[in-house]
Amino acid sequence: MRLGSALWIALAGFGAAVPFFGSTYLMGVVFQVAMWIALAQSWSMLSATTGYLSLGHAVFYGVGAYVCVLLTGIIPFEFAILAAAGSAALFAALIGLPVLRVRGPYFVILTYGLSELVRHVVMRIESALGSFGRMIFDVPAQEVLLWWMVGLAVLATLGAYAIRHSRFGAGLAAIREDEVAAQTIGVPVTRLKLLAFIASAAIPGAVGGLALLRTSYFEPAQAFDPVISFTIVTMALVGGTDSVRGPILGAMGFALLSELLWSTLPQLYMIVLGLTLIVFVLFVPRGLSGLVGRIGGAR
Structure with a gap:
């Protein structure tokens, strides 16, 4: 356990120190990871603990980006990022009671449908305002955004x-079992x-705001892209949902593999x-976390 904690602390320290020795490309990779x-980790706060499989985290990500x-x-x-997180949490609080009344595949479909509904509402609002995309100027330095994102990853893990x-x-856990x-x-x-629903929404809101500042461009279809939700679920399943290290391993493995495939096999990427x-x-079936656990047990 002490060795594992030391490794995660070293990993967080490496991410925070990248701006001092790494290239812009490496900073971008660490930011994505x-x-x-x-x-x-935010998805695991709800879905891994309660068994309510959510496909709606893209809506919290998009709400945070839009508020930001x-x-x-x-x-x-700094206050814009906090407002993005608070707005996503408030939105989750408002819709939580009716959404959490259903379970199983109905909850999956409802969260996905809700995400699509909000995406199209924001698109209509922006269209009515005559805005089909917003450019942002005078954004913070890339290293500042990286430090904030690494801090969010640490906060979500803790x-x-x-x-x-x-x-x-x-x-x-009792809810998940019966x-x-x-x-x-x-x-x-x-x-x-x-x-749990509110806690799992705040982090994506802040992440959406930081990702927006890094790209310096907002487009509703991109901010509320359902692929974000599918990617989150995929990373959590690949890493394993039985422990906190699962989402870390899944996100690292999936993000680095995606980067490698995108640069070497762009036609066969997906x-x-x-x-x-x-x-x-x-x-x-237990993901990378279960695989690491079995290897450690065998040794």
Whole structure:
């Protein structure tokens, strides 16, 4: 356990130190890896602990990006990022009770449909305003954005760990195993699910704001892209949902593999990624985290 903690601390330190010795390209790669770690960990706060498989994290990412683009230049970017996270959490609080009333495949379809609904609403609003894309000027330096993103990845990891190893997490695990039985013995099911839903929304909102500042361009179809949700779920499944290290391993492996394939096999990029996911689902059902655990146990 101490060795694992030291490795994660060293990894976070490496990410924060990249601007001092790395190239712009390496900074971009680290930014992407940290971004997907934060998103995968935020997804695990809800879906891995309660069993409610969400395909709607793109909506929190997009809400954060939209709020950030509206506030950038009006208030300091630090407050814009906090407002993006708060807006995504508030949105989750408003829709949480009706959305969390359904379970299983209905919850999956509902979260995906909600994400598409908000995407088209924002597109209509922007179209009515005569804006089909917003450019952002005077954004923070790339190294500042990188440090913020690495900090978000660390914060999301610590949050996921705290939830899993707390009474709150034990209640969420009881919901995952048998929600009716948990409610029967006095677990506050509705309150716990809503709190987990809100917690899992705040990080994507902040991530969406930082990603927007890095690209300096907002386009609704891109910010609310459903591929974001599918990618988050894929990384979490490849890494494994049984432990906090799973989303880290999945995000790192998937992001680095994507970067490698995109630069070497651009025509076969999505085919190879799809085959990789199939192999993991069929032959490594517990993901990279389970594989590492088995290797460590065997040694």
